[in-house]
Amino acid sequence: METAIAKAKTKIWAGGRSPFNVSYGKLMMWYFLMSDSFTFGAFLISYGSIRFSLNHWVDHNYVFNEFPFTEANLPLAFVSLMTFILIMSSVTMVLAVHEGHKMNKKGVEKWLALTIVGGLAFLSCQAWEWTHLITGHHEVLVDGVIKYWGTTVSHNPWGPEVMYKGHMVATPGPVAFGGYFFGITGFHGFHVFSGVVINSIMLIKTKKGDFAKRGHYEMIEKAGLYWHFVDLVWVFVFLCFYLI
Amino acid sequence: MIAESTHLGTTEADKAQVKRIWKAFWILLVLTIAELGLGLTIYKIDLGANPNESLVLMLKGVICILTLAKAFYIISIFMHLGDEIRTMVMTIALPALLFVWFIIAFIADGSSFRHLRNTDAGIRHYKEQPEQFHHPAAEPAESSDKKLD
Numbered sequence: 001m002e003t004a005i006a007k008a009k010t011k012i013w014a015g016g017r018s019p020f021n022v023s024y025g026k027l028m029m030w031y032f033l034m035s036d037s038f039t040f041g042a043f044l045i046s047y048g049s050i051r052f053s054l055n056h057w058v059d060h061n062y063v064f065n066e067f068p069f070t071e072a073n074l075p076l077a078f079v080s081l082m083t084f085i086l087i088m089s090s091v092t093m094v095l096a097v098h099e100g101h102k103m104n105k106k107g108v109e110k111w112l113a114l115t116i117v118g119g120l121a122f123l124s125c126q127a128w129e130w131t132h133l134i135t136g137h138h139e140v141l142v143d144g145v146i147k148y149w150g151t152t153v154s155h156n157p158w159g160p161e162v163m164y165k166g167h168m169v170a171t172p173g174p175v176a177f178g179g180y181f182f183g184i185t186g187f188h189g190f191h192v193f194s195g196v197v198i199n200s201i202m203l204i205k206t207k208k209g210d211f212a213k214r215g216h217y218e219m220i221e222k223a224g225l226y227w228h229f230v231d232l233v234w235v236f237v238f239l240c241f242y243l244i
Numbered sequence: 245m246i247a248e249s250t251h252l253g254t255t256e257a258d259k260a261q262v263k264r265i266w267k268a269f270w271i272l273l274v275l276t277i278a279e280l281g282l283g284l285t286i287y288k289i290d291l292g293a294n295p296n297e298s299l300v301l302m303l304k305g306v307i308c309i310l311t312l313a314k315a316f317y318i319i320s321i322f323m324h325l326g327d328e329i330r331t332m333v334m335t336i337a338l339p340a341l342l343f344v345w346f347i348i349a350f351i352a353d354g355s356s357f358r359h360l361r362n363t364d365a366g367i368r369h370y371k372e373q374p375e376q377f378h379h380p381a382a383e384p385a386e387s388s389d390k391k392l393d
Contacts, residue, residue, distance in 0.1 A: 083276055
């Protein structure tokens with residue numbers, strides 16, 4: 001009896017079947033995403049560590065307070081729009097996966113196309129935000145001289161304010177801010193971009209009927225995992241740069 | 245062809261699954277709006293003359309917890325990890341616990357650096373300095389920035 005159980009146990013690991021009841025590709029996608037989460041985690045925690053080591057950081061409500069086509073002071077508004085776009089595209093992706101389970105080719109095409117549109121919208125928003133930050137002209141007092149700086153990896157016009165000739169003016173802030181902000185949101189944006197490329201390939205393959213021929217839409221599930229991960233990372237980027 | 249004939253029927257399980265997805269979406273939306281509300285509250289508190297720092301810190305803590313709740317819904321519903329078998333979930337969740345150590349250790353390090361920066365505890369002698377940070381060497385007075393005035 002005991003030997004029979006032992007035999008059955010070794011058989012599970014003898015190949016040909018998955019102990020986790022999940023396909024090899026999906027499992028490896030999960031492990032890839034886990035390793036990727038450690039990369040993002042390392043970036044964000046390093047950012048946190050530097051931020052905790054400085055007496056002054058930037059006030060995100062002043063750095064990110066603009067919205068396209070308006071001069072109004074709207075802290076958090078634009079990034080909320082970006083967050084909403086990404087959550088929405090996550091929903092369309094999971095609906096595409098769901099249609100895939102039902103082998104509904106038309107449904108997969110529709111939701112996948114909407115996901116791609118969402119990804120492109122997010123990237124456009126990010127392009128606007130970066131351009132706006134880099135090309136901005138903010139008054140800043142550098143060694144007794146007033147200059148006009150944008151926010152870049154080498155310039156930070158959001159330092160503590162001092163009194164200068166009768167009005168308050170900012171001094172240079174820690175340069176680490178630009179490096180972390182553009183580095184981390186850029187790395188995330190690159191993930192969004194590759195997600196859009198992967199989803200486009202999936203859409204073409206769906207349209208060609210590759211998955212219908214194969215008998216399952218598991219590739220959509222794997223692309224979906226990647227896409228949701230991009231959304232998941234954004235939740236934390238949103239937290240670290242815009243909320244706290 | 246056999247598969248194609250079966251896909252058109254919408255079963256009760258399908259409907260339940262779609263409902264579950266939209267429910268997760270609404271939860272994520274509500275959590276995000278709550279985060280925004282708290283973020284704007286912090287903004288308003290900071291505008292005041294004497295911002296209550298412990299209150300701001302508490303609100304930031306609440307935002308962090310809401311973010312973790314969002315992460316949970318994305319992973320368990322959108323990524324279907326909740327539907328996988330337990331042992332597989334553990335192979336993902338247990339390594340992720342390293343983040344607990346990771347965050348505590350590095351944030352504590354950062355605070356320690358700040359302590360050294362602000363006191364005599366470090367090897368450098370502490371000097372009261374005007375709030376200035378490292379920035380690119382000052383350009384000559386006739387810099388190109390002038391044309392922006």
